[in-house]
Amino acid sequence: MRYEGKVYRPWPEFKSILIQTTLGCSINTCTFCSMFDDKRFKVRDIADVMHDIEQARIMHPYVESIFLIDGNVMAARTDYLLQVLTKLKTTFPEAQQISLYSGLNDFRRKTVAQLKELKDAGLDMAYSGLESGDRLVLENIQKRMTPEHVIEGMAMAKEAGIDVLLSFIFGLGGRERSMEHIKATTDILNITQPEQIAPMALAIQPGTVLEQEVKRGEFIMPTQLQVLKEEQYLLENLNFDTYYFGDHGNNMVPQKGALPQMQTAFLNRINQTIERLPSAKDNVIQTFSW
Template structure:
């Protein structure tokens, strides 16, 4: 299947078979995101999805894990999701779980019964774009939720035994607020206890709405040392429940990953080294084209 747009999936899904089920993101309003701005959101025909499954099986494919694309596959109507799940498990009998991105609103729009149905039908991990632990930052960035809503909907999905993973972005609170954001996120995660945390440190595209705020002085970006310090404070404060963390600072070509709390000291040491190195250089801000 030809994939329209940019392929975007969590690093933990790199060995999953990625099955396109839609084009773009149904929400597509976050100020910082440029992944889907050029796309008109639409669902792919079920016939096209099934043809891809049939083709992959015909060439010997039988993946143990499937990741549904595009931006927020969990937002589809439950009846459609259940139909896709049934087809996946029919064509791939060895499949153990089907994972996908979701928004807090996607969960809110499903009843408790639907969440249980989807879990029973084979949904495993849901990756939620939490991004920040501060309400005014979420409002400014046009996220679809506030912290109270995130607490409530994550508890509902966990009651249904769906697996909760979190996307965050160091730097999203702007200059001077990284430590505050880290401490609020740590508090949030210590209560909600995700299985995985993925940090795609904020990159600043000139093509998105946030750049207009930067030009007008309404948002002052943090530099990359601040972002590293924010990540360090977060890892320092996350509690004792095991959680996988994978943090990307693409401007620096720097990555820190491991399992907390087991690898905490090793990860902090790596961040300390990077902070020391880049503190001696000219401040860098993660602009991209």
């Protein structure tokens, strides 16, 4: 199996084998992200992907889950993805889940019929970056996505039966737009109702546009208290069934579980941290590079 450049996978996929299907990210403009700054977007040659799948079979006698990388694999043509999925299902009949990265706009660029084809061929779940539900924040981070795009893309995925894990970032509105960011994000989550959500606290990545904005004073980092207040607001106002992956290493209070079953317990932990943790009043958020 061959990997080119830096390789990333979502932390819930830590047990999955990784099949590099595309290189880089077709957007690659987000100001907070440096994940794929070492390569240009490209769909890998299908023969190379097939070879890697066969090699993975030799290396792994039993595989429960498979994750397709890089940045937004769903941007590849539907017929290409169908070949990859068919090969995976025949090569790993024991696999219980096949997932990939997808931009929410990638759903919109396909038809629901095409998405259903992918689902029927074995695609179970997509990981998508919401980042924020706030229109201004999305513009500031150069996401090339609007709240309307989010709603449309999520509706198409749901109609096709593809589960979605939406990730978003506490603190991405900075010190000045913290509440606008979390209120809009909570609202759009309640509208779209993803099957899983994964919040993480903002971390400034070296070499990003956002890092330069911080250095120039154009983006003021939120305080730890603001980040906690954002999670507090989120947990107070989410109103649908989902699974909460709030255990990213940068989160001040790592916690995961089903909502609404665990919602009160999670909220209580946040409230207790706000009340008891001295660093919650610190002026600077403490996070680390991904």
